[in-house]
Amino acid sequence: xxxxxxxxxxxxxxxxxxxxxxxxxxxxxxxxxxxxxxxxxxxxxxxxxxxxxxxxxxxxxxxxxxxxxxxxxxxxxxxxxxxxxxxxxxxxxxxxxxxxxxxxxxxxxxxxxxxxxxxxxxxxxxxxxxxxxxxxxxxxxxxxxxxxxxxxxxxxxxxxxxxxxxxxxxxxxxxxxxxxxxxxxxxxxxxxxxxxxxxxxxxxxxxxxxxxxxxxxxxxxxxxxxxxxxxxxxxxxxxxxxxxxxxxxxxxxxxxxxxxxxxxxxxxxxxxxxxxxxxxxxxxxxxxxxxxxxxxxxxxxxxxxxxxxxx
Amino acid sequence: xxxxxxxxxxxxxxxxxxxxxxxxxxxxxxxxxxxxxxxxxxxxxxxxxxxxxxxxxxxxxxxxxxxxxxxxxxxxxxxxxxxxxxxxxxxxxxxxxxxxxxxxxxxxxxxxxxxxxxxxxxxxxxxxxxxxxxxxxxxxxxxxxxxxxxxxxxxxxxxxxxxxxxxxxxxxxxxxxxxxxxxxxxxxxxxxxxxx
Numbered sequence: 001x002x003x004x005x006x007x008x009x010x011x012x013x014x015x016x017x018x019x020x021x022x023x024x025x026x027x028x029x030x031x032x033x034x035x036x037x038x039x040x041x042x043x044x045x046x047x048x049x050x051x052x053x054x055x056x057x058x059x060x061x062x063x064x065x066x067x068x069x070x071x072x073x074x075x076x077x078x079x080x081x082x083x084x085x086x087x088x089x090x091x092x093x094x095x096x097x098x099x100x101x102x103x104x105x106x107x108x109x110x111x112x113x114x115x116x117x118x119x120x121x122x123x124x125x126x127x128x129x130x131x132x133x134x135x136x137x138x139x140x141x142x143x144x145x146x147x148x149x150x151x152x153x154x155x156x157x158x159x160x161x162x163x164x165x166x167x168x169x170x171x172x173x174x175x176x177x178x179x180x181x182x183x184x185x186x187x188x189x190x191x192x193x194x195x196x197x198x199x200x201x202x203x204x205x206x207x208x209x210x211x212x213x214x215x216x217x218x219x220x221x222x223x224x225x226x227x228x229x230x231x232x233x234x235x236x237x238x239x240x241x242x243x244x245x246x247x248x249x250x251x252x253x254x255x256x257x258x259x260x261x262x263x264x265x266x267x268x269x270x271x272x273x274x275x276x277x278x279x280x281x282x283x284x285x286x287x288x289x290x291x292x293x294x295x296x297x298x299x300x301x302x303x304x305x306x307x308x309x310x311x
Numbered sequence: 312x313x314x315x316x317x318x319x320x321x322x323x324x325x326x327x328x329x330x331x332x333x334x335x336x337x338x339x340x341x342x343x344x345x346x347x348x349x350x351x352x353x354x355x356x357x358x359x360x361x362x363x364x365x366x367x368x369x370x371x372x373x374x375x376x377x378x379x380x381x382x383x384x385x386x387x388x389x390x391x392x393x394x395x396x397x398x399x400x401x402x403x404x405x406x407x408x409x410x411x412x413x414x415x416x417x418x419x420x421x422x423x424x425x426x427x428x429x430x431x432x433x434x435x436x437x438x439x440x441x442x443x444x445x446x447x448x449x450x451x452x453x454x455x456x457x458x459x460x461x462x463x464x465x466x467x468x469x470x471x472x473x474x475x476x477x478x479x480x481x482x483x484x485x486x487x488x489x490x491x492x493x494x495x496x497x498x499x500x501x502x503x504x505x506x507x
Contacts, residue, residue: 050380051379052379052380055372
């Protein structure tokens with residue numbers, strides 16, 4: 001996966017490839033980092049339905065304007081399938097490095113506090129990758145999009161590049177109506193939840209089945225991370241106090257639970273998923289944990305770092 | 312890359328509020344609009360905007376693509392000065408005494424081909440049409456003789472190489488004629504509309 005908090009390999013190897021094929025993507029600034037250090041050496045083939053996006057951020061050597069469903073087959077019919085094991089091995093090596101330095105500790109922490117990655121990992125085990133996961137905006141969004149398992153399309157609902165806090169709860173209600181046969185899980189942060197928590201009223205009145213997980217780190221996590229890494233920890237208006245979410249949900253007639261210990265995690269998630277009606281689970285997670293890897297602000301994609309020491 | 316003068320011609324349908332939406336595309340990027348003109352075209356229900364700005368070509372190219380994204384916009388073209396035929400109108404108000412007394416003023420106005428539009432006891436209003444340099448020169452020349460007021464109109468321009476698009480426009484209009492603009496039909500019926 002590409003992007004500011006994407007995987008190590010794809011970001012570094014973007015600046016080593018010969019051909020970059022972009023299908024239905026707009027070269028968002030989170031993906032490219034510094035534009036003058038993005039894939040300068042590669043020939044770019046850009047397929048997109050919106051002519052205004054072609055040549056907007058990255059000059060395409062071969063622009064292809066049209067619906068990718070129709071234009072891509074035209075291209076693939078002209079090429080033979082070949083395999084380049086050495087190139088693919090590079091990705092595997094970077095993936096290995098990322099596993100060791102970042103992923104393993106995020107998903108299997110040894111400290112007392114829970115991490116966001118750990119919650120997602122246990123969620124994966126219980127849903128087996130079949131649930132619809134709706135995320136809000138912030139650190140939990142990065143963690144959920146990186147680590148959640150998705151077995152089919154239309155499983156990851158997120159505001160993506162639009163970064164709309166407060167998106168998750170109403171979107172999860174919509175997702176529950178969109179496909180009532182699947183489990184809908186909304187993963188929300190303590191900041192974003194407060195922005196649209198009145199939608200609990202919609203859940204109370206119309207009773208869709210929505211599972212809500214609030215990953216509460218008592219901070220506006222993503223902003224706090226930037227202030228820690230780039231502003232020498234001069235925290236400004238990022239620590240937030242939240243109400244007792246379980247009480248709030250109770251007021252809306254929605255059952256809920258709040259946990260902070262590892263031994264309660266699996267049982268509470270199970271209780272949430274098996275409940276026949278909506279359920280709110282608040283999980284207290286590490287307060288000053290950071291999301292890595294990260295392409296620091298104003299740097300090229302190849303300068304992605306795996307820990308705060310490398311910045 | 313340096314900034315040049317570009318004239319953007321936008322062909323649109325006639326829709327209330329479209330001018331605002333197009334102007335916002337410029338103001339979002341903090342681009343100063345030097346002149347803006349709206350006019351009907353030879354094709355019924357197709358209108359054109361002529362916008363002049365001072366920017367580098369890259370920016371103008373991307374601007375035109377964003378303008379074309381608007382639903383009512385049919386096409387947006389951008390051209391430099393050499394690729395268009397254009398005129399601007401200017402009105403000058405001079406005190407009649409200055410013209411009556413000084414032969415120089417009269418000669419100046421004759422030189423620039425200015426036509427008198429309104430002659431009164433205390434002031435006279437002249438008009439010239441032409442390019443900006445000519446207009447600017449005349450202002451400078453008239454200033455010592457007491458130029459009271461001056462106003463310049465927006466640029467109207469025709470692209471030199473524009474045949475094929477107009478044929479296509481006429482065809483489209485024949486096949487799917489544009490709809491009449493519906494003004495606010497309840498504007499005069501205040502009492503009949505329910506309000507709290």
